[in-house]
Amino acid sequence: AQSVTQLGSHVSVSEGALVLLRCNYSSSVPPYLFWYVQYPNQGLQLLLKYTSAATLVKGINGFEAEFKKSETSFHLTKPSAHMSDAAEYFCAVSDGANDYKLSFGAGTTVTVRA
Amino acid sequence: NAGVTQTPKFQVLKTGQSMTLQCAQDMNHNSMYWYRQDPGMGLRLIYYSASEGTTDKGEVPNGYNVSRLNKREFSLRLESAAPSQTSVYFCASRGLAGTGELFFGEGSRLTVL
Numbered sequence A: 001a002q003s004v005t006q007l008g009s010h011v012s013v014s015e016g017a018l019v020l021l022r023c024n025y026s027s028s029v030p031p032y033l034f035w036y037v038q039y040p041n042q043g044l045q046l047l048l049k050y051t052s053a054a055t056l057v058k059g060i061n062g063f064e065a066e067f068k069k070s071e072t073s074f075h076l077t078k079p080s081a082h083m084s085d086a087a088e089y090f091c092a093v094s095d096g097a098n099d100y101k102l103s104f105g106a107g108t109t110v111t112v113r114a
Numbered sequence B: 001n002a003g004v005t006q007t008p009k010f011q012v013l014k015t016g017q018s019m020t021l022q023c024a025q026d027m028n029h030n031s032m033y034w035y036r037q038d039p040g041m042g043l044r045l046i047y048y049s050a051s052e053g054t055t056d057k058g059e060v061p062n063g064y065n066v067s068r069l070n071k072r073e074f075s076l077r078l079e080s081a082a083p084s085q086t087s088v089y090f091c092a093s094r095g096l097a098g099t100g101e102l103f104f105g106e107g108s109r110l111t112v113l
Helices: none
Strands: A003-007 A010-014 A019-026 A032-038 A044-050 A056-058 A064-068 A073-078 A087-094 A108-113 B004-007 B010-013 B019-025 B031-038 B042-049 B064-068 B074-078 B087-094 B102-104 B108-112
Touching: A003 A087, A010 A019, A019 A032, A019 A087, A019 A108, A032 A064, A032 A073, A044 A056, A044 A064, A044 A073, A044 B102, A073 A087, B004 B087, B019 B031, B019 B087, B019 B108, B031 B064, B031 B074, B042 B064, B042 B074, B074 B087
Parallel strands: A010 A108, B010 B108
Antiparallel strands: A003 A019, A019 A073, A032 A044, A032 A087, A056 A064, A064 A073, A087 A108, B004 B019, B019 B074, B031 B042, B031 B087, B064 B074, B087 B102, B087 B108
């Protein structure tokens, strides 16, 4: 069964600084990996996804993530944080092409300091 | 394009009362899902329906029932609400297994007193 672990429940960054959110996965088959963002009092929306094509995936709002099989990781980065990036971020994994379920990590809350 | 619509958005119940959360999607997706979100625990899958006519348990199904009414609609029922079911509930739909992304509704905030 698949699972994800997000390291750090809270991350605080200065505006303009690098944002790095960590996600490690476990999966019995090649996984499909997703990052979602949730703004206050809203549902989740997709930032980006890895589907076994390029290992470096670019998403919306300047975010990108790199799939590293040797490290079982899918960390999310953004070179320069903006105040509007303050939100909760979730990593999720699907266990192969026939898996209907998506398993989520516990989430990381990002605050951005002016 | 409405996407995924959930009702109600807010509900307060007393212990032992019952209620149904409604969800509808207009994207012609085969799969639909109910998650609950609690602080520090991420999203946990309650039930899902891979296709019309099928439903399966997720991680935390106890105390809940679901009905896949048709391809568009998937409801979640609490027969006898308990304080432990105080949570934010999200409905989602998905066009493809594996690589397909989930599309979420805006959530239903339920408080059980």
